[in-house]
Amino acid sequence: MAHLITALILLPVAGAFFMNIAPRNYVRPLALGFNVLSAVVALVLWRNFDTAGAGLQLVEHHAWRMDRGFCALMLVMQSALYGTFTAQNFVLWFLFYEMSLIPAFLLIKIWGGENRDRAATKFFLYTFLGSVALLLAFLGIYFVKGTFDFAALATLAKTGLLPGRLAWLAFAGIFLGLAVKVPLYPFHTWLPDAYETAPTGVSMVLTGVLSKMGVYGFVRLLLPLFPNEIRTLGPWLLGLAVCSIVFSAFAAWAQSDLKRMVAYLSVNHLGYCMLGLFAVTATSVRPMPEFQAALSGVFLQIFNHGITAAALFYFVGLLEQRRGLRGIDDFGGLMQRTPLLCGWMSVAMFSSLGLPGLNGFIGEFLIFKGSFAVAASFTAVAALGLLVTAIVFMRVMQALFSGPLAEGCRTFPDLRPNEKWTVIPVALLMFAVGIAPQFILNIFNATVVQMARLFA
């Protein structure tokens, strides 16, 4: 197992090095090859046991621009992500956590769209500020407790990790670091800028995996280490999660740039994850089945959001590629011209708005079920997010697909074969998870039971 993890982390790095010495023509197949290879390793791991939602390579294969540097950086980032999800020790974890930041920064800065310098700098500095807070907090813990090991710290945390004010300081530091990363309202303002500007492939990885590092961090670090602090702040944290859900859904409604809209919905969907997590940890009632529902929902939602949001970014990218623009009013009547594109894009959108039969519903249902039982009023408000998400997507579908064919869209090609091969497996996966989610749930059921027992 250990070797596998090492291999998983090192493979993309090796690929990145290789990329720089490879002849230009081979860049694309090489990047793909390394990606598939690492996906295979990840899958092998997955089959054994893995709590991380890292099975997202299916989507990432299709990097947009096939520059050497671009592919190399993408692979470095992936390697960092694998590292983050497998580290068991803070130093290692933090190393990978930060390592992912640099390629992302460069990818946005070099290959991004308009305003890329600003967005990249904002992204980097904002998340880095969080990381600094995180590092300080962990150093504080280390000076008091003398260990960086997650498991050891979690054991210590059962009797209160740190005394008094120090605990609050450490909590605040770690919370800030992770909240920026997730991102949790109101620490999310870097996200729309960064996702909007980043090239499509990068947006996909950012939303699919990078934002999961934050959620993963919450599960791995904050919740086990500071149960008392979280309980004390319970309503506030739940309030933040609800704000994430409701406000970003509304903000998505107000956007006219498709990519920015998807970015806001990404915040919204991560808000559901946070709602589930906080509901489990931040309340005083402790019913086991509800906890298991919420935690299963959170894990499933992590996975779902990974594929759904990435797919949405992919579709927006396809539209942008064809039109050159991505404003909601730049399109119209696409259904007449590109029925396949519209059809599969609708699948992704319906999945995102939580239509039963697709993956989004199962995750959201479980989260809502779990959190409603322990935090009914918060959950009821959060349900407003479900409505607004539907409004947002209905608005998009109306503007994009229906009506007379817009002037700039007359020459649109429908999905090309390679695009089909990217889209269809992902869409089928959405259906599969929506109809028979057991195969995904099996992966983390044991973890869920264990964690629910831990929190209950």
Added chain:
Amino acid sequence: MIQLIVANLWLIPAAPLAVSLLILALSSSRRGSAAALAIAGQVIALVFATAAFLPTLQTPGYRALQNFVWFTFGDQPLRIGWVLDPLAAAMLMMITLVGLCIFVFSVGYMADDRNFTRFFSYLSFFSAAMLGLVIANSLLLLFVCWELVGLASYLLIGFWIERPSAAAAAKKAFITTRIGDIGFFLGILWLFGRTGTLVFYDDGRGCLENASLVALGATATFIALLIFCGAAGKSGQFPLHVWLPDAMEGPTPVSALIHAATMVAAGVFLVARVYPLFTLGGINGVTPSLTVVVWIGVITALMASLIALAQFDIKRILAYSTISQLGLMMVSLGVGGVAAGIMHLIAHGFFKALLFLGAGSVIHGCHHEQDIRKMGGLRWLMPITFLTYVVGMTNLTGFPFFFSGAWTKEEILHATGHWPVSHLPHYLMLAGVVLTALYMSRQIIYVFFGNGRGASEHAHESPSMMTMPLIVLAACSILFSIVATPAWSWLHAYLNGEPARFDLSLLVQPMLFVSAALVFGGIGFGIFIYRNVAETDPLAQKQPALFEFLQKKMWLDEFYRWTVVALGQLAAHISDLLDRYFWDGLVRAFAGLGQLFGIFTANFDERGINAGVDQTTAGARGLGRVMSAWHSGQVQTYLGVIAVGMLALLILYAWLT
């Protein structure tokens, strides 16, 4: 045998679902095979439904179910299942039968459409979802199918996607029903949290069975009301009815199947399905939740039949009529007449589908004209359509004695009369009967009588592919009256799980005469008012203000646009601005503080620290310049200096010693 049927109940929705996917995979040029496949799927569903229906006839109150684990989260299994009971079986029969007629009708009606195959795919998909909804034995499965029928409705309303109005109507329908569904969803969550199961019947452990109901206690009222939100959205109850008239933008068979006969009745079905939640803790069958249902139903029924009086679109009149009838069904459920409500639902499914298909036939004959002012005189040009339409109308108005609608409506009126809370709904519903007679007379006179006004002059009877379903549905709605009479109220007994009795004396009831008199009066009055209709409506001449109020649908759309929609948009913009300027402003202010500090330290460096170093070096440089002047390069000068120095040392030495 029975166990076999129940275990394979899923085949009923599965057949149209498979067909739907199959058609979607077909190329759009294979119209014939698409239609054949869709109809075959529907026939299979009908056969299976009949097979499931027959065993339920044998024992009164028969109920068989099949539950299984959908998935397990943590170590908690989530169970769903399907159930076969009189309610489900009757609905199955109605849906498959009406569905089949409408499928056949569509082949003729949609013959010229470019997206013919896609239409049948959607229609089959709808059928599958609706059948799944009916047999669901779990509120969750029901909700899943509920949302899927909503999706199908969305796709079909917006079927003519190049028409902006169709797309807008589809969006409106989806969002409006979704508003109700959010309440429904919360109700499900609450129920699930309280009872730990969403399965209706599960050998005593289901959420509608005693153990769970006891656990629910007083919360049942709230849960029931939340669930009713979903029902109100789907069934077009006030205040969520606004989407249903707009949904008439879809092709007419869609309006017939989805927005008249089946899907909109799902709300009524839902209330009937979870009826134990509504009645929990009631005295004489009166609970707060049921009272809400009654009043909502009353408001809806009256409001819609008033608005129907002032519409000119043939389909919109029927749409408001549908809303009004759905309101009537809700009233029936609310006052305790579950069986009466469901009977009316089924009867309504037949005759309203018939009316819509008749309207479709008229529209088809009049070259897609929908304005009744431009029709007229069609009775000779489209005789079959006319006759079947009249059958539909008599059913809808409650014209006695051979029309099912009459009996079911009479039964509802009977039930409202016994409501212990108030007799007002009863009288209002009687007024509703008159209004229904009025607007239907108006529509028939406009469309079929008088002389042709424009669009109807070149009208022609529709092809037999379209008239056949009309005849079948007309026959069904007449035959259906046999099982719905009070004398041998077989259906009532069947739904209630009692053995049917035969008692002719029950035919003679004061209620029956009152309602018959009202229907006759209403129709007579209608004929009197609308005897010479022209371009302008008689009501519009007498009461222009009232007419406009009704024609503009009581300004509700405008009201919503300026309140709910505007509020939502406001919230959206506020969130956006909050993000852009407040939260991002804070971030920028923080960054600006950092920058300010940077500028300060840079200046401190430049002017403070750096300046000191600069001055020191400048001093050293000046000193060097002075010293370098001493180095003249003249060897003898150096030597001289050495000599003088030595002399000075000597003198110093001499002086010291």
Added chain:
Amino acid sequence: MTPTLQLFLTISAALFSIGLVAALSRRHAIFILIGIEMMLAAANLNFIAFWRFGPNPQQPTGVMVAIFSIAIAAAEAAVGLALVIAIYRHFRTTNVDQLNQLKG
């Protein structure tokens, strides 16, 4: 007139002064060298005088130092003359007033 230390020292001082004046006043490099040699000679005379009139005239220390010094002076004169010739070849002059390249 008996030879005394004073006498020798006076002669030596005069010799030194003459050498110094020559080294300082002449402009020709060779003359400056000659002046320096004269000052060296004055120093040698001092060595001899202090040895001869010193407390221990039996040991030939003074002579040894003088001889050593003369040897060094010879070597130095050789180097000095060579330098002068090199300077002359480079600058085409031996006038030290013009040779001010060491200026700071």
